Amino acid sequence: MPAADFLPRSRLSSLFDLLKQRGYLLIGPQAVDGAILYRPLQHPEQLPNGIEQIQQPGQYRLIRTDNPRQFSWANGPQALKPLTFAPRETLWHSELNADGSLSFHEEIASPDPTAVIGVRGCDLAALALQDRHFADDPYYQKRRASLLLIAVDCAHPADTCFCASTGDGPDAKAGYDLALSELDEGFLLRVGSAAGQTLINALPLETATEQHRQQAETQQQQACQQQRQLPEFEPARLIHQGQHPAWEAVADACLSCGNCTSVCPSCFCFSESEVPELDGTASSHQRQWDSCFSEGHSYIHGHRFRPDTKGRYRQWLTHKFGSWVEQYGRSGCTGCGRCISWCPVGIDPLEVLTQLGREDKE
Template identity: 70%
Template sequence: MGIPDSGDRMEPADFLPRHRLQSLLDHLLQQGFEILAPQVRDGAILFRPTQHVDQLPRGVTQQQAPGHYRLQQGDSPRCFSWANGPQAIKPLTFTPQETLWRSELQADGSLRFHEAPVVTRATAVIGIRGCDLAALALQDRHFLERIEDPLYRQRRDSLLLIAVDCSHPADTCFCASTGDGPEAQTGFDLALTELAEGYRVRAGSVRGESIMRALPLVASDATLRQEAIEQATQARCQQRSLPAFDPAGLIHQSEHPAWDRVADACLSCGNCTSVCPSCFCHSEAEAPTLDGQQSEHQREWDSCFSEGHSYIHGLHVRPDTRSRYKQWLTHKFGSWVEQYGRSGCTGCGRCIGWCPVGIDPLQVLRELGEEVK
């Protein structure tokens, strides 16, 4: 397979040879963007500030299974031959902890309130997967459409999203069955398909088109186009799939023995909700200074698996692991359908890989679905 000649313009210029990938980063840096891209940190793939392609996880692959996540180093020139890391881009918009406002005690005993400013910088994120773009769209539905969250809006508007189609889904992935991957479909400014000798590039916004015009692209030939088709077809052949079930029926399966079986294994640690790219549960609390003169009202990630999350005056609505797991599963796959027209799951499989006891919620859904049938 050869790289097309740069003088061949019969086809649109949409291919970036591998040795020219740095030109993309250089252009973004020249435009004033901070770049976040995948890097290997502490045995996982994490988004970190990046300025050179040598920082990308070249040759890195993954092994994922229930309760298992391991990276392996190979000699492939590819930089994106892995499925995902423990976090998507949720922390960049819905931050783990932030101050919503500050209050100050006045001499007359009244309180003066101050907005908490958000300092953002134009940020380009490279390497986003299709399942995570779908999860971001769900976050947008909650934080921008139902009631607009100004802090979320400011962070969201600062992002330039560059997706990379997933070519090596993990054994825990099932995005093909949810319709959210492995290719990036919507919500990106620019999307790349990594092939053996480089990247096919497509734009998803006006900003993306502007970036494409600035890159040293050449035209794809028929061989490259066929390679992209075959790679996408192979990536859709995933071991797991979302089972057929009645979302509304989940809520009425209160006495199904599947809830007891999963409660016996579940630790209520909240790992699944922490790594989930669409979960948005949070708590709010006051953080006063020691002298009592000032206070910050803070919001931080919470989990429906925590005891305090279901507490109301004098009562825990969900007092045990069984009821908490039921709340999570029925909300993710049942209530979301009623609220937003689709489930809250995009098939990334993180909840399976990062569960310390290897619980697979797809298996629980199958058990419940068999009862409904």
């Protein structure tokens, strides 16, 4: 449905004020240490005004311009994942009782209601995948329920972006409470939930003009045309291409650092460990992010099933682009391009998929 409401840029502070009045902690993008990061917000002036990006394989750089917009960038290393799937958290405590028995206490945090501003379509699609994977996880679900999501359509894709070809962007498709299309003069608004509708009803809006709608449509078309394309390959075939020479080539470059899985908005691997107190009377059972690139990830009963980088990279790519289709009905990739930009040696999985797809055609 076309957006019918328009919020002038000069009135963006009214949205911030409204959210704070309703008890939300505001989180949004800020330029911090050379990257766009989610941080607590108090007012629109903290947004990355006039900031644009250069992203290429192994490269990420911010540029300050005279652009009046506050969302003229594609993404930063964070997505929504740290807000729902915590990088490290305590699942339960155990304590030694006086009689020698143990007591266990589950620890589920109760986060404050949080409004996240500036969410991208690719990250909403990744969140939907995380929602399915952690559907029965009370720790995840508690954080997820606390979020109100305000999306902003991406009109400035990076050279590493390909969300249009995965069907997940550059505009926000679903999963938001409120979505904004940024123009020079302000924002077109559209509603995605009842919570979003209550915000719309309380904001000092104007009626969107046909010119506003045309500008938004044109910039979204241009954003699609500027992007790379996901190469053609057969997802079900990936698991059967274990001897393809592409794996050797990528293994020679890959550092197994796990950067790609850390910045990926949909990766969900984790490990669990016990953290005992020094006096031996209590212990915490903790969960933290892990990666299929780590040496211990495939360790089972004295054996590592993927002992080398070749096997680890192959596992990551075939799972992400192949077996996720069988598990969830779609690829685990939403086209954000972070794994390309934040790889220290500039490995591009689309180039690997191109080689694998070429073998299918031959």
